[in-house]
Amino acid sequence: QVQLVESGGGLVQAGGSLRLSCAASGHTFSYYVMGWFRQAPGKEREFVATISPSSGSTSFGDSVKGRFTISRDNAKNTVYLQMNSLKPEDTAVYYCAAKIYFGMVITTAGGYDYWGQGTQVTVSS
Numbered sequence: 769q770v771q772l773v774e775s776g777g778g779l780v781q782a783g784g785s786l787r788l789s790c791a792a793s794g795h796t797f798s799y800y801v802m803g804w805f806r807q808a809p810g811k812e813r814e815f816v817a818t819i820s821p822s823s824g825s826t827s828f829g830d831s832v833k834g835r836f837t838i839s840r841d842n843a844k845n846t847v848y849l850q851m852n853s854l855k856p857e858d859t860a861v862y863y864c865a866a867k868i869y870f871g872m873v874i875t876t877a878g879g880y881d882y883w884g885q886g887t888q889v890t891v892s893s
Contacts, residue, residue, distance in 0.1 A: 770794040777887030788849040790864030797845040806860035818873040861886040
């Protein structure tokens with residue numbers, strides 16, 4: 769079993785930045801593809817970003833390309849989501865996800881086995 773704990777959410781003004789962290793425990797972190805998703809009230813869960821186990825590959829949702837970056841520190845069992853130039857439409861609960869997978873990246877929510885509890889990000893206009 770893998771446990772994922774997100775942190776770093778909060779309230780920020782439009783144009784500002786936040787960095788989310790997701791700490792993993794319970795298995796060898798370097799075996800996992802990691803992903804970030806978000807869900808706003810009344811909307812479906814949306815893919816944000818993903819990173820391969822070795823950090824060699826990343827992918828981003830169209831709405832965040834050029835503004836968000838994803839990185840990981842396998843020594844610290846942590847994945848990060850750096851969010852810049854935040855917009856009010858980025859307001860959502862952000863979830864970290866993981867799957868043991870020795871391939872590249874996974875961009876669909878159904879592809880992940882483990883999820884964190886989420887952290888709220890609110891961007892004011």
